[in-house]
Amino acid sequence: MLTTGSQQGIDLCGKVFINPGDNVWVENPTYLAAIQIYKVYNACFNTVITDKDGMDIDALKQGAAENGGKLVYTVPTFQNPTGKSLSLERRKAIIECLEDNDMILVEDDPYSDLRYEGEVLPPIKSFDTSGRVVYLGSFSKTIAPGLRTGYIVANEEILAKMMVGKQTVDLHSNALSQVLIYEYLKSETYDAHLESIKLLYKNKRDKMLNLMQAHFPDCAKWEKPQGGMFIWVEFPQGVSMTEFLSVAMDEKIAFIPGASFYALGGTDNTMRLNFSNSTEADMEKGIKKLGELLKKLFNK
Amino acid sequence: MLTTGSQQGIDLCGKVFINPGDNVWVENPTYLAAIQIYKVYNACFNTVITDKDGMDIDALKQGAAENGGKLVYTVPTFQNPTGKSLSLERRKAIIECLEDNDMILVEDDPYSDLRYEGEVLPPIKSFDTSGRVVYLGSFSKTIAPGLRTGYIVANEEILAKMMVGKQTVDLHSNALSQVLIYEYLKSETYDAHLESIKLLYKNKRDKMLNLMQAHFPDCAKWEKPQGGMFIWVEFPQGVSMTEFLSVAMDEKIAFIPGASFYALGGTDNTMRLNFSNSTEADMEKGIKKLGELLKKLFNK
Numbered sequence: 001m002l003t004t005g006s007q008q009g010i011d012l013c014g015k016v017f018i019n020p021g022d023n024v025w026v027e028n029p030t031y032l033a034a035i036q037i038y039k040v041y042n043a044c045f046n047t048v049i050t051d052k053d054g055m056d057i058d059a060l061k062q063g064a065a066e067n068g069g070k071l072v073y074t075v076p077t078f079q080n081p082t083g084k085s086l087s088l089e090r091r092k093a094i095i096e097c098l099e100d101n102d103m104i105l106v107e108d109d110p111y112s113d114l115r116y117e118g119e120v121l122p123p124i125k126s127f128d129t130s131g132r133v134v135y136l137g138s139f140s141k142t143i144a145p146g147l148r149t150g151y152i153v154a155n156e157e158i159l160a161k162m163m164v165g166k167q168t169v170d171l172h173s174n175a176l177s178q179v180l181i182y183e184y185l186k187s188e189t190y191d192a193h194l195e196s197i198k199l200l201y202k203n204k205r206d207k208m209l210n211l212m213q214a215h216f217p218d219c220a221k222w223e224k225p226q227g228g229m230f231i232w233v234e235f236p237q238g239v240s241m242t243e244f245l246s247v248a249m250d251e252k253i254a255f256i257p258g259a260s261f262y263a264l265g266g267t268d269n270t271m272r273l274n275f276s277n278s279t280e281a282d283m284e285k286g287i288k289k290l291g292e293l294l295k296k297l298f299n300k
Numbered sequence: 301m302l303t304t305g306s307q308q309g310i311d312l313c314g315k316v317f318i319n320p321g322d323n324v325w326v327e328n329p330t331y332l333a334a335i336q337i338y339k340v341y342n343a344c345f346n347t348v349i350t351d352k353d354g355m356d357i358d359a360l361k362q363g364a365a366e367n368g369g370k371l372v373y374t375v376p377t378f379q380n381p382t383g384k385s386l387s388l389e390r391r392k393a394i395i396e397c398l399e400d401n402d403m404i405l406v407e408d409d410p411y412s413d414l415r416y417e418g419e420v421l422p423p424i425k426s427f428d429t430s431g432r433v434v435y436l437g438s439f440s441k442t443i444a445p446g447l448r449t450g451y452i453v454a455n456e457e458i459l460a461k462m463m464v465g466k467q468t469v470d471l472h473s474n475a476l477s478q479v480l481i482y483e484y485l486k487s488e489t490y491d492a493h494l495e496s497i498k499l500l501y502k503n504k505r506d507k508m509l510n511l512m513q514a515h516f517p518d519c520a521k522w523e524k525p526q527g528g529m530f531i532w533v534e535f536p537q538g539v540s541m542t543e544f545l546s547v548a549m550d551e552k553i554a555f556i557p558g559a560s561f562y563a564l565g566g567t568d569n570t571m572r573l574n575f576s577n578s579t580e581a582d583m584e585k586g587i588k589k590l591g592e593l594l595k596k597l598f599n600k
């Protein structure tokens with residue numbers, strides 16, 4: 001089913017599946033809009049720890065067995081905000097966990113086409129034999145966010161309910177955007193376009209990582225994302241990146257403090273940097289200055 | 301604020317104003333999507349009788365004084381489904397009723413640009429001095445429904461809340477559609493286009509009314525709408541237009557049974573006909589056949 005951006009897909013999952021008080025499982029940290037959306041439906045949030053291979057499925061299994069759960073929300077590939085991806089093994093393992101605990105998985109996947117290196121990971125949906133996975137796709141990161149077009153892949157029973165929900169929200173998706181995207185995807189131009197933005201973003205990622213290496217203080221930790229748009233930076237406990245943002249903003253540098261990506265709060269020593277949007281010149285100026293400010297913050 | 305169709309405006313009013321169990325006042329009958337939308341927010345529906353001048357404001361006053369109310373929803377001009385318009389006097393009177401009972405009015409106005417005769421009525425919003433009216437406009441009936449672009453006029457405090465609600469639903473409205481509509485409205489072409497569709501729809505309305513006069517049974521009652529897209533037909537009590545629809549569908553004729561426009565149900569002797577969409581040839585064939593079937597139904 002076509003949607004008004006894949007954001008609408010997140011919302012329709014809430015409309016269809018979540019009753020007030022239902023347990024929703026999310027990565028810690030997770031995409032902040034998912035937190036905002038499921039709060040509207042009065043979801044009760046539960047968080048799952050993540051490591052370099054994404055969501056810890058054993059932790060999810062244990063948590064769901066103890067507390068129950070209606071829905072699991074994940075961005076399994078080049079996650080927003082951390083840039084991490086769920087390993088192949090865990091993609092298979094999560095299906096069993098859904099079945100054992102009678103849960104639905106929302107697989108939010110706007111970034112997987114933006115892979116700059118490493119092996120392609122199949123969507124979790126490809127291992128779904130019992131119709132428990134709702135896959136959300138997007139053209140916002142590959143074609144244009146302004147066209148507000150995404151899509152849902154799910155079984156017919158789920159789509160029928162979502163169709164009713166969508167009708168109350170906006171009747172139908174933008175017809176012109178659908179035609180434009182359809183024609184563009186059919187054309188040979190699209191593949192070349194995708195390759196060109198991948199190369200562009202890869203170079204920007206590398207540029208930003210090099211600049212961070214040169215200018216950030218030693219206490220800042222990050223990993224190189226294999227795709228997507230974000231670099232996630234962790235700092236020592238006790239510092240507030242929310243407060244530091246206003247220091248950076250005074251120098252006209254913006255980042256997203258990590259705090260808002262934690263469904264249950266409590267962590268403020270992280271930041272999300274976006275590398276796909278800045279010009280190389282702005283990036284050079286910005287990361288250098290940000291490094292200076294950070295070194296001052298950490299007295300180094 | 302620009303919205304993804306004015307339908308999104310109806311939904312955002314629900315998101316911002318309605319808590320479960322809140323009393324919502326609607327015309328009887330009213331736009332069926334408003335019923336579906338506010339049901340999602342667990343509104344408690346209350347209906348106001350209407351006559352040829354639209355919603356009976358004295359009845360609304362009395363009802364709101366007795367039962368209270370959070371929100372009033374109305375399509376004051378060329379209402380969907382009845383085609384009736386709220387009189388000038390009542391447009392002024394409703395403001396006082398809102399103030400006396402601390403209610404918000406949703407003025408859903410997608411049809412007022414499609415006036416074929418009679419004096420232009422100012423929007424209720426133009427009499428609103430206390431910020432209680434949320435005006436919803438649309439380009440779907442005048443430019444193109446496929447562009448999914450509407451707008452909300454309300455005070456800043458209300459718009460700020462709606463902005464947060466909109467961000468969770470679809471982040472922002474389609475950028476291409478906004479540019480296209482902006483350029484089209486600025487061009488001289490738009491006025492000529494509006495005049496041409498008004499003439500087209502007026503002729504179709506007259507054509508359909510003439511055909512109904514010629515072919516419908518005497519027990520069918522309707523009024524000539526001064527604008528919009530719909531003719532509302534009432535039949536004697538006791539007949540089910542919902543059942544009759546399947547008879548008509550066998551002959552490939554579709555109409556909307558009126559039952560779904562009544563928030564509290566209980567009425568099935570009405571139908572909504574649309575005159576803007578059919579070709580003249582289809583209309584001739586369809587209304588003639590519909591008349592035959594109706595005469596058979598009423599044994600005349």
